[in-house]
Amino acid sequence: MNRYLFLWPILVVIQLFIQQSRTVVIKVENLPEQCDYTQCPKWSKDDINVHLVAHTHDDVGWLKTVEQYYYGLKNDIQRAGVQYILDTMIEELIRNKDRRFIYVEIAFFWKWWQEQNEEQRMIVKELVRTGQLEFINGGWSMPDEAATHYNSLIDQSTWGLRQLNDTFGRCGHPKVTWQIDPFGHSKEMANLYAQMGYDALFFARQDYQDRENRMSNRTLEHVWQGSDDLGEIGDIFTGMMFSGYGPIEFNWDITNGPEDAVVDNPESEEYNVPDKIRRFVEKAKYFGQFYATNHFMFPMGTDFQYTDAHTWFKNLDKLINAVNKAGKGVRAFYSTPSCYAHALYEQNRTWTTKTDDFFPYASDEHAYWTGYFTSRPAIKRMERIGNNLLQACKQLDVLADNNGRFEMNLTKMREAMGVMQHHDAVTGTEKQHVAFNYAKMLDSAMLQCRHIINESYKKLLPKSSSSSSSSEHEFCPYLNISSCPTTEMGESRIIYLYNPLGHRLINHTVRLPIKNGYYYRIQDQNNQSVPSVLVPIPEFVQKIPGRKSVATKELVFRVPVIEPLGITTMYMYVDKNEQPNSAIEIKGENPDDNDDKSKWLVLTKNLIVEFYSNGTLSRIFIDKLHQSISISNEFRLYHGAGGTGRHSGAYIFRPNEQKTFPVTNKINATFFIDRKYHIVQEVHQQFDSSFVGQIIRMDKYNDNVEFDFVVGPIPVNDQIGKEIVARYKTDLENDETFYTDANGRQMLRRRWNYRPSWKYNVQEPISGNYYPVNSRIAIRDEKQSLQMTIMTDRSQGGSLSPEQINGSIDIMIHRRLLHDDYFGVGEALNEPGVDGHGLVIRGKHLLLLNSIKQSASEHRPLAQQMFMEPIISFTSIESNKQAEKQSNQYIGLNNDLPSNVHLLTLEQWHSKRYLLRLEHFYQSNEDTELSKPVKLSLRHLFKSFEIIAVEELTLGANQPISSLKNRLHYRYNRPLEQRQQQQSSLLLDDPKIEGENFDIHLSPMQIRTFLIDIKRN
Template sequence: MDYHNLSLLLVALLSVTIFTTIQQSESVVIKVENLPERCDYSQCPKWDPNDINVHLVAHTHDDVGWLKTVEQYYYGLKNDIQRAGVQYILDTVIEELIRNKQRRFIYVEIAFFWKWWQEQDEDQRMIVRELVRTGQLEFINGGWSMPDEAATHYNSLIDQSTWGLRQLNDTFGKCGHPKVTWQIDPFGHSREMANLYAQMGYDALFFARQDYQDRENRMTNRKLEHVWQGSDDLGTAGDIFTGMMFSGYGPIEFNWDITNGPEDAVVDNPESEEYNVPDKIRRFVEKAKYFAQYYATNHFMFPMGTDFQYGDAHTWFKNLDKLIKAVNNAGKGVRAFYSTPSCYARALYETNRTWTTKTDDFFPYASDEHAYWTGYFTSRPALKRMERMGNNLLQACKQLDILAGNDGRFEMNITRLREAMGVMQHHDAVTGTEKQHVAFNYAKMLDSAMQQCRHVISESYRKLFPTQTKEQHEFCPYLNISSCPSTEMGESRTIHLYNPLGHRLVNRTIRVPVKDGYYYQVRDQNDHSIPAVLISIPEFVRKIPGRKSVATKELVFRVPIIESLGIRRFHMIATKEKQQDSAVEIQGEKFVGHKGQRFQLKDGLIIEFDSNGKIATMIRNNQSISISNEFRLFHGADIGRHSGAYIFRPSEQKTFPVTEKMEATLYVDQKFGIVQEVHQQFDSFVGQIIRLDKQGDYVEFDFVVGPIPVDDLIGKEIITRYNTNLANDETFFTDSNGRQMLRRRWNYRPSWKYEIEEPVSGNYYPVNSRIAIRDDRKSLQMTIMTDRSQGGSLSPEQINGSVDLMVHRRLLHDDYFGVDEPLNEPGVDGHGLVIRGRHLLLLDTLEKAAEKHRPLAQEMFMEPIISFTSSMEKNQPIYKGLTKDLPGNVHLLTLEQWHSKRYLLRLEHFYQRFEDPSLSKPATVSLRHLFQSFEITAVEELTLGANQPISALKNRLQYRYIRPLNEQQSSIITDPIIEGENFDIHLEPMQIRTFLIDIKRN
């Protein structure tokens, strides 16, 4: 035979052999081995009590939008912005885990995982199920995204965790229950978030960002790990073990990522001239012993991975395999192994150490003396408001879906908004720390999902009232800028109001934009006349860019009652001829030369304005306090560290007036007392309406700000100030994610001796729903309620008696923390964003303060859903979803379809202990006959995340720590206690209880 041909034949046979081997190898890759289940702590690696044990955690941190959109990140598009493709990460990680049973990997962001899972065939899904079942692939946190903890509300935080945990539970069963949570990238950490995670059943919480002074103090004292007492009200049930990584969440020197890994490969062939194992061992052991100085035990984690790494997982794992083998064979007193945060938490538990505790939170976060991450509390205020409106709509949508008995017909519609809201909780979404094109994409995604839920609401109305018209409801998402095409065409409309609260709304004021040149009447569903007035829409509202509206006036009327989960309808009748009960038009009166004005509100509250139309005095319980309100600004720093999307750093530690001139117009409805308001037009980019409802006991501040001028080429941050003569001893209170109220003190941190370099930004805190100051001598509290998250503090010029809230920011420099563009939102016309916002100011006695601000916060967060139809049927029935109102201290947090014929119900006690003499007491609710349209027939209690029975809380790791004897030990019931045939359940202050219920339709 010709040797040349023989060689070709051998090459061909060898190629076939290699190809067959590859094919066989690939067939091994997809083979399911039916290995025994080991997803509990039994699968954790063995550790040596005499060695330094280094837990190597292979992970990727995948932002659900940041520099690129969610879709761009997932599919690996726009790599000129950032090289990242999540689908390739998951593809290659799965392949590499199959190669070596010792390897482990954790994954967090279920929004991405679920998208990937939906694209896999059944063979691949079987492989993944086995990897999860054997503990090689472990889900940590398990929420739809890794949420921010400052700008997020507890309702949305619970929802996004619940939805991610449900997908894992439905897909992987108990092996899909994350044991710990992993908040490595959020920019500060809230006490309420720790409390919620404890109630979800997590054993531990780990994070990587903490104040640089706090970190140094804890390193010195070996207190990087401790038990965080998340609640003063729930005792041990709100406590969670917490660990802080002092060097961030990325690799410690050793980084083998294919895209940006600077580390040379491990060359373990002694025959190679590039053999480098001794150097790798030396460096690793040195690093391990250095770390060991700062931890309380002989365990610590090395996070091996960071943002969007493991796109080619083979490079990572091959080198980690070699490194682990080399270090463990070296006998240097250091042991390395693949681990997970849960195995690390278990190892610390097994040391049986008594841990220190912490009761405050981790705000504000500073990464250096001039970098306080407090700007993002306010960044992108329009998107923050849109997110808040999204949750309002989602809760109403889920409720009406159940009340109407849609039986899953619209589950996909609702899920669109569930998932969009889950994405919005991400720490680069609602925070406003994303690129502008990503912010636009978030808004587009959320708007589309909100439309889906509006369709569900419309269909639910048709189901609830089958004898009524079948037309679709119209919604007005631009009512925030007094625009609504449905009501401003001079045509009659039926106004539908749905109250998503478990309490009736009383004397609620409704405002509808209308076209001039018509007369309007308002009649209730029984055709009785309702008093109404017309009032001019201020010019500064009419000129908001992008407002395409012919409405120049608002029709204003008061709704006496909207029942709990109730629907009320009113007819707005437009005519060309004036009728006897047509709305009265209120004429404005200039404040020029005015002697001032006094307004009497509910419960004896008196408000006085000065002769210029500015608020001047408030009188409560015969005690008079001076009060002023003004808009001021900070100039951004022009050298060194700049203010940006994340950072707030003013050039000077003081504010400057936005304007000196103002023209005020007074509108008073003398006939009905519906309207009492002052319109303030400033000679700048600010306008404000101050409203004083006779049936209310607060003052409403409705403001328009923007576009912020940037002729200084630096930028500005705008605050509104509420200045009083209250003596608050340099102390104030802010909410934690809309729930607990936390005490703050100027230039003070409870955990360490605080050294301040930035007195203004270093004293800013997140205000999700309210901020308050108290005067103990006067026994008065002033509380400011917000309609979205924003930063707040005491005023630097007057620390006692004054509160600042930052409402808008526009900056022309990047702060160099990764977003790589300035926070310069273009707005609709490209000239800068204009926002409209609302604050409510309460002044009450200390004893009555919580009684007022707690329910008012719920009313602001869960506003009535307004829709319109053209049909005008009379004598329409009143709908009430509950048989009776919930107790005054209980809130209906969740009502939604969960699985076929099963539903999820959450009730919460929303007062803290000792806040109110009556409302802080425990509450009891009977579940069986709670709803009008159905009866609850069976109840099963679950953990807060709704993925495990409540009894699972008994299995949490019980770390040793010392809690003061006089503190509440536990008020969470780990054994389901639901009493009697009426299913009576008890709620302690601040307790949330979650139930899976069966129902029978009435």
């Protein structure tokens, strides 16, 4: 028996007394609205002003799942419960009207809000209305900035902002954004936030050398020019917290706060106010020497703090009171990042500027956070597919006039994708059980989305005698591993392809795994035969763990045309009498002989691709330019640092040696060609190391070379973690310079061992030169005027090759490591895969080679096509006999959009109102024609409806476009030639919507967001 059991009744009474003494009277006081800058605290012109920002940073999944974090489960992993943070924070704000609190992650807040009764909601609304509770950032999550695509970034912000706008109105509009935890910061992200109307951007992670440099010259705060094309509309004031986003010494959190309570009773023997004042003033004056004004922020809170907000606020109240009474030249007060931004604006000083980005991020000399650009490549690909599906669902929901019937289905998908943008989700920096949970959540949401597609097709497509319009569509989510049960049954099928792009697709290639021994013929919707060919599925694909398929071959054909926002149907008939057109197989010769006796020449639209007789690349000729380059493609690996010192891990890329090692020395290659139709021209490469295989494909209708690779499980029997790169080596001279995209949009110039903002001291020569590659990486030879671009199917890390800095590109495609890098996740990045033996991934790169002047006209549209692939589905055909068919086709647009315009968003927004985003997706000076501004009429864009009213909104769709004029416009110097080149005056004026046809203009890199009313045709 517990010897203290008799004390239990007494302890209960004491606990009840404590709870009663802390009871807060909750009632609505009907206080006047004051959520603008007028509610900010008053500050002193002469003293140091310390803005105390009470906040919690709540990861939307990391060490625990979203649900575990919210409900406070699995506290053996991490003590955190978001529902209790929000509960107690609200109570403490009610106690004292001077208190302020900021909240960021709407995924958590919205979950909490749904559980509150109306009385509690009214209280929260009043706290928001009076500025005590302020939403900062306002996205569904705090997104990563390296592994995220701009479409998904805009969507997750838009969805969070919509919930705030619908619930709290004007006072729910965040004024600044708060990216305190992402591991590096993107120029495109700054541009997007500026266009959403934020006044400032604050973050806490920056390269340690950059931080030291900025501290010394007091430029931690500056104006970041987010776009080279848009001018002031893309610029945003940016502040860097040089000492992280956690409390500066003073931490009173009940779970892990080491600071003693403030004892302000002079009669107590524990009286400690003088010491608290001394330490606070010393810290404030120390901080003050690194900032340009007499203002700076102290973040008071960190990960999952304020579970019991009372301990925090009670001690902060006492500290503020004591410091201000002491009169030592320091003034402290509750504040918010927006009030801090406004105080800096009122200084009316001229700020320095920044035009590059904050990648790569290093927290110390051996910790370059560049591994996460590639970590968990399977979930990175799944997220990319998820966005593709979400955009198609939203579009079809509008086109089919579902009128809100499937809003819950869409919401689940929007929210799942919003969670995936979190900086510990798509980054791959979460624990393994959390990664599994993310995948489960997204897979469940994808099922909901496919249901919308199925139901929309029933309304959009006419009934056909060969297939009932009520047939349920079957989808094949495992086509990425050449598996599709519905095409492997030896039965005839109708194939549906939906094109979510605003441009028609010509000769789109489809590959369907089929059952061996069955022959098929393909017909289009006009009963015309379509050529097809059978090609073997390589053994290294067939052996991918978890692949449950009887297919050993793929049926390959081209769909002649898929119209913009169009549904095209094809017919796949089983025909046992049909003689199959099979690709001819040619074995590689002399596998160790890479001499000049090249044997295979393959033609694309304008390229001639030459292979050595052993099946490896030799040269590429550009027919129209009469130029050629030597080229090779190989897989190499790094040994991840282990043992003592800094390890390579989920976040960190740190090779054990500053060089790569070959994955293989021998190759077995087979060349397959369809000499009748030239649909198939591909080389299957099996390397002697069994964990790598590759297919190289060429297409006579395109000018790219496709590299389809399978990698894994990465062997670690030698107890050494490994990081695999795909290398593309040429004889181009690129002057140690390369280019990477920023979140799929702007192309940024990179240089080996160089930083534009400071003199770079090289400590990690390889990992310090890695950058995020969201969609493409390129090198240019200015003398030959040639550019080689590698397109990626997911976010990865990329750089020049350390063994040959000029002429080569390395892209890291897979990682398996055996040590934790000690940045919190507490696990090695050692993914088990479906069979427990290690993750196997399949990926794709496309290689483009063209003149520098023409390169953008190839890589820009191709990036959109890779990101927004057609959605394929199937229904059965009731009879193998060909039946009379109606035109099973749907076309969503009256005409293709202009070649430089992309349909970014089409979705139902509110009842009978819709959201439309259009973008000019070229940068200025990229192309002589496509980089020009473009005029477009909105009224008659769509076939099934006419736009009858248009209201333009900010990029986040929560405010009218005119609100951009009301942003805080900080003073800063922009070079004259830059001002002349950029269209800032055009964009800062009211954007025009002209005439009865709603004519609009789009400038390079401009996105315009419209709320539209429609009339159905």
